[in-house]
Amino acid sequence: MLGYVNPSKTLFAFFSPSFAVPSGAYSANRIANTGLNTYAFLPYLGVTWFPHPDWEISTVTVLEMNSPNHATQYHSGAVAVLDYLIGYSINKRLQLGVQGTFLKQLTDDTQNGVKVGSDGFRGQAVAIGPQLRYMWGPASGIVVKYQHEFAVRNRPQGDKLWVQFSFPL
Template sequence: MKKKWPVFSKLFIMVVAATVLLSPGALPGTASATEGGGGAYPNGAEDFMTGALPPPGTYFKNYLTYYTASDFKDGNGNDLIPDFDLKVTADVLRFIHVTNCKILGANWAVHAFIPLTYQDVKSGGDSDDRFGLGDIIVNPIILGWHTKNFHVTAGLDIYIPVGTYDEDRLANLGRNYWTFEPVLAMTYLNDSGFEVSAKLMYDFNTENDDTNYESGQEFHTDLTIGYHINKSWAVGIGGYYYDQTTDDEQDGVKVGSDGFEGRVFSIGPVAQYSYRNMSFTLKWQSEFEARNKPEGDKFWFNLVYAF
């Protein structure tokens, strides 16, 4: 398998480049980072077969992730916050139901995410930590189309701000605003086992009423290129690309003189083992080229169970 990795790497870079060129963030204009330098979606969550809606039935997916970052980068890639250290552990429970109903030739499904999160933050000599429920995600209309080798899924994820939030705290489990996220996921899997998957998302954020801060719109994508060795094992490389496309505003005024530009890339190995009605995925994603965001490493252990 070692001989295959250089090929995967080249293809992954090509997909990232194409995504950047086609994304709204590649157009002229000023980009900015969301409030606090974060985002509603945990980038990098999806991987193999992300565009393939499963057959009718009920499914449970558990995302266990750990993120650590000791740098918060400014718009030039230099350290922005002294003594910065961020550690986040999250266990996200996702429930999916795929119906037998057809809409526009696609299977109709619904899902919900319930995140439990622990966050530990140190910044400029201050520190804070928090554990509890994060913002819940629901989607009442997910549509999945299938051909022999190509799969497409589309939907609208809605982030409901139920997580705890206090503008005076460093550690916040919720973002205190709604996010509406159109999603388009695609998977190509050929007969030899080669796979390319991408999940493209675009976020529209409402205003944070406590701070009068409205985070700009965000484009981001999870990407995976892999090879299915057999029915049990798949390996590859994956990661994500994030770029915000409109300015943040506070009290109706653009934040900063030239915007608070936000961007980050990541890449790393991913492996999956499937057994009967279950699958287990391990992956590591290392961030680079961060702008006005934390830059660190993310680790995942994901479980899928089909009832």
């Protein structure tokens, strides 16, 4: 991982060249498999900027490039994902924000080297929603997020609600 912090400690950035490998057994005849039976390269860039001590603007960008699934001859296209947050800290413990994601498939899905469907089965999705973060310690807290999805194409669509916890190990 490569990182950068500006001298005033108001801008943070990091880059990580991540990789994913197949895990678990795979069978093209199974109704469900736990993985896609592919390798993936996932370069990851995160940036956080504090334009004012009470304000945070953060983004995480990931580009996912998969190898073909040799059991099915299916090759999923490259996907770019941008997650974002604009947050305002009411005090040292409580932050309210607006967050969401943009997802866009950049290349076609193929099977046996042939484009899938008339549009290459290129997916896309946009989501936005509120976020609440409460920190009860220096590295311990909870985040509650809700996202409403729209402009979805060639992907499952639905609203999301989730809770994240952080604590030191």
